[in-house]
Amino acid sequence: MIDxxxxxxxxxxxxPKRVATAISxxxxxxxxxxxxxxxxxxxxxxxxxxSWVLASTVTIVIWPVVIKKRASRGDLFxxxxxxxxxxxxxxxxxxxxxxxxxxxxxxxxFSLLVKDAATVGVDTPLDQGGLLHAIxxxxxxxGLATLIxxxxxxxxxxxxxxxxxRLVPFTRFFIQAMSGVPSIVAGLFIYAALIVSKVLxxxxxxxxxxxxxxxxxTVARTAEEVIRLVPDELRYAxxxxxxxxxxxxxxxxxxxxxxxxxxxxxxxxxxxAGETAPLLLTAFGSNTTNLNPFSGTMATLPWYIFTQMTLxxxxxxxxxxxxxxxxxxxxxxxxxxxxxxxxxxxxxx
Amino acid sequence: MNPRVLTQADQIAIVTRRRLSDKVFRAILIFGGTxxxxxxxxxxxxLVQRSAPVLREFGLGFATNSIWYSGDxxxxxxxxxxxxxxxxxxxxxxxxxxxxxxxxxxxxxSVMLALGISYYMPKRVSAAVTFIVDLAASIPxxxxxxxxxxxxxxxxxxxxxxxxxxxxxxxxFDVTFPSFxxxxxxxxxxxxxxxxxxxxxxxxxxxxxxxxxxxxxAYALGATRAAMIRxxxxxxxxxxxxxxxxxxxxxxxxxxxxxxxxxxLFYDQTNWFRIxxxxxxxxASLIVARYGEATEFxxxxxxxxxxxxxxxxxxxxxxxxxxxxxxxxxxxxxKK
Numbered sequence: 001m002i003d004x005x006x007x008x009x010x011x012x013x014x015x016p017k018r019v020a021t022a023i024s025x026x027x028x029x030x031x032x033x034x035x036x037x038x039x040x041x042x043x044x045x046x047x048x049x050x051s052w053v054l055a056s057t058v059t060i061v062i063w064p065v066v067i068k069k070r071a072s073r074g075d076l077f078x079x080x081x082x083x084x085x086x087x088x089x090x091x092x093x094x095x096x097x098x099x100x101x102x103x104x105x106x107x108x109x110f111s112l113l114v115k116d117a118a119t120v121g122v123d124t125p126l127d128q129g130g131l132l133h134a135i136x137x138x139x140x141x142x143g144l145a146t147l148i149x150x151x152x153x154x155x156x157x158x159x160x161x162x163x164x165x166r167l168v169p170f171t172r173f174f175i176q177a178m179s180g181v182p183s184i185v186a187g188l189f190i191y192a193a194l195i196v197s198k199v200l201x202x203x204x205x206x207x208x209x210x211x212x213x214x215x216x217x218t219v220a221r222t223a224e225e226v227i228r229l230v231p232d233e234l235r236y237a238x239x240x241x242x243x244x245x246x247x248x249x250x251x252x253x254x255x256x257x258x259x260x261x262x263x264x265x266x267x268x269x270x271x272x273a274g275e276t277a278p279l280l281l282t283a284f285g286s287n288t289t290n291l292n293p294f295s296g297t298m299a300t301l302p303w304y305i306f307t308q309m310t311l312x313x314x315x316x317x318x319x320x321x322x323x324x325x326x327x328x329x330x331x332x333x334x335x336x337x338x339x340x341x342x343x344x345x346x347x348x349x
Numbered sequence: 350m351n352p353r354v355l356t357q358a359d360q361i362a363i364v365t366r367r368r369l370s371d372k373v374f375r376a377i378l379i380f381g382g383t384x385x386x387x388x389x390x391x392x393x394x395x396l397v398q399r400s401a402p403v404l405r406e407f408g409l410g411f412a413t414n415s416i417w418y419s420g421d422x423x424x425x426x427x428x429x430x431x432x433x434x435x436x437x438x439x440x441x442x443x444x445x446x447x448x449x450x451x452x453x454x455x456x457x458x459s460v461m462l463a464l465g466i467s468y469y470m471p472k473r474v475s476a477a478v479t480f481i482v483d484l485a486a487s488i489p490x491x492x493x494x495x496x497x498x499x500x501x502x503x504x505x506x507x508x509x510x511x512x513x514x515x516x517x518x519x520x521x522f523d524v525t526f527p528s529f530x531x532x533x534x535x536x537x538x539x540x541x542x543x544x545x546x547x548x549x550x551x552x553x554x555x556x557x558x559x560x561x562x563x564x565x566x567a568y569a570l571g572a573t574r575a576a577m578i579r580x581x582x583x584x585x586x587x588x589x590x591x592x593x594x595x596x597x598x599x600x601x602x603x604x605x606x607x608x609x610x611x612x613x614l615f616y617d618q619t620n621w622f623r624i625x626x627x628x629x630x631x632x633a634s635l636i637v638a639r640y641g642e643a644t645e646f647x648x649x650x651x652x653x654x655x656x657x658x659x660x661x662x663x664x665x666x667x668x669x670x671x672x673x674x675x676x677x678x679x680x681x682x683x684k685k
Contacts, residue, residue, distance in 0.1 A: 020462055022469070046668075048513065053392065058679060067594075071573045071575075071576065072573065074575045074576065074579075075573040075574055075575040075576070077575070078464075078574065078575035078578065079469065079574075080625060081461050081574075082461050082462070082465035082469050083459070083465075084461070085458045085459075085460075085461030085462045085465065086462055086470075086478065087463075088458055089458055089462055089482075089549075090478070090481065091544055092542050093481060093485045093542075095500075096485075096488070096496055096500075096542070099496060099500045100492060100495070100496055110413070151381075152373075152381055152384050153383020153535065154381075155377065155378055155380070155382065155384075156381045156382050156384060156385060157379040158378050158381065159381055159382030160382065162378065163375055163378050163379065165379070167379070167382060167383070170386070171382040171383065171385065171386070173670060174385040174386045174389055175385045176666055176669070176670050177385075177389060177390055177663055177666045177667070177670075178385045178388060178597070179596065179666070180596075180603070180662040180663060180665060180666040181389070181392065181603070181659065181662065182599075182602065182603020182604070182605070182633055182658055182659070182662055183490075183603060183605055183633075184603065184605045184633040184636050184637065184655065184658070185392065185396075185551070185603065185655050185658055185659045185662075186392075188396065188636065188651070188652060188655040189391070189392040189395055189396065189655075192395045192396065192398075192399045192652060193391065193395045194401065196648075204583035213388060213392075216384070216385065216388070219383070225554075244368050244370050244371050244374075245371045245374060245375070246370045246371060246373075246374040249374070270486065270487035271487075273487070273489060274487075274488070274489015274490050274491055274492065275489070275490065276489075276490065276491040276494075276605070276606040277605035277606055277633065277636075279638060280637060280640075281640065293598065302489055302490075302491040302606075304492045305495060306491055306494075306606060309494070309495060309498070309610065317499070320495060321495070324491070324492045324495050325490075326491065327489055327491075328488065328489070329489045331488070331489065332484060332487070333485055335483070335484055336564050341482075
């Protein structure tokens with residue numbers, strides 16, 4: 001028997017000194033700039049950015065001179081770039097979250113969650129009506145889209161990984177191409193094929209179909225990747241035990257990829273939950289609660305945000321912020337749920 | 350009792366006999382595998398069919414002219430006194446310009462961030478950052494539009510004015526009239542923030558698949574972290590990074606509502622490079638802006654616009670997959 005060897009990952013080890021040398025070239029200019037703005041005549045955003053750019057340039061010129069070895073210079077440059085990139089992205093995301101959540105929370109009233117907008121006109125005060133119709137509509141439409149697209153997505157992934165036939169390169173190519181279909185084009189297609197042709201009127205179902213088109217490639221690609229990670233040994237073992245290909249796939253391959261398949265589904269939901277453009281052309285929107293996706297137009301949260309924004313009055317925009325808050329909370333909840341589900345499944349195995 | 354000895358023919362029969370269940374199963378999988386092709390074909394055919402009146406009327410001019418005028422709703426060939434005239438060029442070019450700005454901002458940040466997550470951050474920090482990146486990928490596009498219009502635009506106006514005041518000798522920062530609100534620059538910023546999580550998470554996944562032996566080998570040879578990344582991780586992950594970037598590009602070109610709110614559309618004039626000017630074009634936004642009040646003929650024009658957008662994004666994907674397949678092929682050869 002081979003003793004279990006712990007895998008060495010030396011790059012994961014960070015001494016405090018390394019961390020300090022990595023962060024300081026990014027931090028020092030910010031510090032210098034803030035001190036300059038506070039103490040000297042420079043002021044405001046312009047002064048800060050000006051002195052920051054100056055200080056960064058000086059630091060970037062001087063820092064490598066202090067370090068003697070050429071290799072370390074390259075290493076340090078890379079570290080600094082990584083710190084910069086992380087800082088910019090995290091800063092932007094934090095700003096976005098803060099600026100969406102703050103006005104949303106300010107305008108938030110519990111009554112908004114339990115009433116629909118049947119009695120709401122333009123610029124109605126916030127204590128009347130709400131966005132229940134949009135929340136329920138979103139759940140129904142996205143749920144239906146998930147039911148339509150996930151089976152097809154997993155089938156496509158299984159075709160690529162299990163059948164491995166001659167059409168595999170083409171299938172991958174077309175899934176790749178389909179992932180590039182813009183959301184508005186998916187909406188236009190359903191609009192042209194079903195609504196203009198009078199096959200179906202504006203309903204929740206047409207909205208779900210448009211979203212399913214957008215969801216399918218995301219699900220298929222992610223599912224393909226996770227099914228590919230299932231070791232071939234498992235397949236051989238199942239086949240050697242006399243399993244047919246169907247049993248192998250259904251009882252061995254899919255269960256061992258279960259966590260990944262949940263992730264694939266969630267990624268698909270996250271991809272379409274906020275889609276607005278196709279719903280403008282298909283589910284159309286409504287001011288009353290409609291839970292039946294097969295008849296009548298249906299409101300959705302993204303559509304609600306869109307229309308409230310275009311109305312533009314103070315109370316309507318406040319409603320849009322609340323709806324954005326609710327939409328983001330719902331999406332985040334799904335996301336966290338998927339994460340914890342996946343993790344606990346993995347731990348049990 | 351003699352145990353029956355298997356002849357070779359029997360063995361072949363055992364190995365190759367396909368059960369009915371397998372045949373049915375395969376048929377179902379093949380059906381699932383070809384869905385995407387039929388959906389794409391249907392999209393193409395329906396858009397062509399619906400936009401046929403406009404394409405027949407203007408021909409190639411639909412893609413190269415710079416005008417969007419619905420007139421009395423009928424084309425000149427039907428004896429209209431106030432003929433409708435549609436040309437998409439400023440919109441199509443604007444779509445590319447905005448997507449390009451987004452890529453220039455987003456791709457370097459994403460690659461660096463992905464490297465940071467995989468090779469620089471301590472385990473807990475990298476898990477937290479990964480979580481934030483994936484969460485950011487799920488922020489709905491309409492929220493980006495809301496944020497862009499009410500929060501980002503006032504800030505962006507300030508910085509755009511600044512760039513314009515001191516750097517207007519660089520052509521791209523020049524403007525012809527002093528309005529900075531809904532420029533390609535702002536739209537590019539919003540899109541950049543939208544596609545960064547996508548490109549990051551794909552790059553990160555590819556980077557994390559780099560063979561451990563190669564990394565350990567590089568360290569054993571005394572490479573610094575930067576040298577290891579440059580010589581092992583980046584060559585290994587190049588195809589994946591390009592693929593992720595192209596996926597981001599496709600998303601950026603097809604993004605509708607986020608751009609709709611932060612970009613001023615000019616139908617009859619192309620904004621070639623003045624990215625700070627409040628003038629741009631976007632095919633998807635055009636469709637949202639016009640479809641509500643469109644006459645039947647203009648609706649055909651909008652279907653045509655959808656067709657052009659479809660072909661543009663399809664082209665980007667085609668280029669992407671050919672690059673990816675070429676780099677992965679090279680990798681396979683060098684591995685031997």
